[in-house]
Amino acid sequence: MATEAERTKIEEAVVEIIRNGDLETLSEFSIRVMLAERLNIDFSGLESKLLVRRIVESYLLSLPDETENAVEVVREQSNKAPHCISYNICELSNRRSVSVKKFRGDTLVWFSDFYEKDGNQFDGGISLTESQWSAFKQGISAIEEAILKINSQKRSIFVIHETTHVYRGKYNSSPAFTPQRIIPIPNTRLSGRNYSCWMRQISFVLNQLKIAYVLTQPCPDTTPHDEAYSEKAAQAKAAARKWVDDDYLCRLTILNSLSDHLYDQYSKRMLSSKELWEELKSSYDEDFRTKISHVSRYMQYQIVDGASILEQVQEFHEIADAIIACGMRIDENFHVGAIVSKLPPSWKECRMKLLKEDWLPLSKLMYTLRAEENSRNHHSSNESSTYSRPGNKCVSETMKRKRLCYMCGNEGHMSKNCGLRKWVESSNGRNNANVPVIDEG
Template sequence: MFCLTTLHISNVLTDDSPSPPTGVTTAEGVTPPTSTQLIEHLRIVETWSTNEYNCRNYFLNALDDSLYDIYSTIPTARKIWESLEKKYQTKVACSKKFVIEKFINFKMVDTKSILKQVDEIQVITHDLEVKGIGIKSNFVVGSIIEKLPPSWKNFKLYLKHLTDDMSLEQLVLRIRVEEDNRLNEKVDANSLETSANFIGEANSSRTKHNNKKEKQGSKNSSKDSKSHGPNKKNFKNNSTPCYVCGKNGHKAKYFRFRRGQGGNNGNNGGNSGGGNSGQANMVKSPNQFVAVIQTNMVCNCVD
């Protein structure tokens, strides 16, 4: 209707078609209409016909193709308008019982903005007022507080413990502040979680780097141990005596018996220590005994 009003053609939906002029009634009788009246009537009829044509075709042009054949047979725009109103205007949805049921069963959810849901309740309240079912503001405020979602339980209890009466505008302001605070806390929590994940990834990469270094160090140490193993030439040229047996040519870490663990001190000329090397190396099988002797063999015949 607003669109048709801006186009200055909505009068064909509310007014009747212009009737022809009847002339002027006098004591002598009815005089025929003057030429001026006839010209004015023709102008009005022409304007009406143009508006009727435009309005009817606006309706037909806006219809779906499946409905065009049905409504194209209706001769006037006013009849098309009335038929569309009867068919598509849901008067049941505008009834009082439906609006009351909609207000009572309305429930707020966390997935939508609370302020937008409060606006929906205000729209329903306005519909009730239009239908003649006036609701006091205190009842509307209490209903909105009771319809808050379960996640707003603490805020709901806070509002119920307030002693002063609140208007609907004050309640909306408090809800807006609470919702903004919740959104800010959610943003802060997400930023903290993101930074924690970033630090965790950095630590994991650092741990991998350290592990890599440790593996490389162990490889280098194994190489060093191999390269610094019992070299025969170094042993012969080494002037430092062995810590275990006291002889030159080898180091204490390659000696079979450590200090304090016993050994053949009489043959080796080392420090006296407890234990019997013969008993420690004795086995029942001669083959195994030979194997032990071979493992203790050195190239220097004197040693």
């Protein structure tokens, strides 16, 4: 790395060589050769080449306009091609840069890619003619849109609100911050209870992707037109194709923002983005729900693997409570049968045993499900625990000694102190109760 004194010495020597030389035939290579002879320094390295180039360009920029328009420095190509006039535009990285060159009468936009071979540095890359550069420039917006669409199709969508205005309230002041480039952050995934928060964030995402219009606008008409309207017909077909693509992207974006069990539920159904949007609104928007929507949720609910069965059953109870709150009654046997029928395939044996029961109240069902889930969790933990080795019965015997409440299936209390028992007893005292009464055997 050259010191400040050496850099000053090199700069003075370069300026002197340019002033005393013939600018029509002078090149960077010849300048470096003269510098090496004069200063006895090796200028074959990349840093030395870049230093000489910056000094030459700085000197040319300091020349008067009339001189700069009349004189151009000829830059050397490492492959020893014929001399060409070149202007360095920007550096993309340590090895890549963009420049504009006049080569054999043609103006080229040159994307350089420096590489080393056998200790020598070569300048590779691609060049675009003026017509090719014009076509490339027109497609930049399409490239940016394609990048945005590809990134939006990932399982987890990330986006942030663009800062354009400060909260003004009663004031009409100008923005305190300049607009910033959008950078991604994780968005909220719909679980069923956070619809309002999810709806605000997914609406922002769809608006940023410029595909929210498919939720309110139908697909453009592509009915054949007369020959006089062939241009309008082509535009209509192009608009229809864009609408179909945006509708597909909008549907995927909405599905990707759902929780796992909702994704499994809705991804199997062939719904358009608008149909999916309306169904989610009717199912989870508290202000939009009706009796029919609650019943629809009750019928379509499915218990899946990968999550706690008891938590999903509790969520199913909440849907039933919403139906009861609307003034409709659900028979206990019907509700128990619905829970059994919605158990996942991995619970097939348990479901078959429950279907053979002659008497299966809700409390007994909850106790059975609790015991089955604890048994499965205990079995899976034993497989990875050192206590599951043959001969070690400490854990299993301890689990066997644990007592469960036969009313709710929970541990830590007896049935006489169970909250479910108090709820059942209070339900027995009401006439025409909407919630099925559960008596102890």
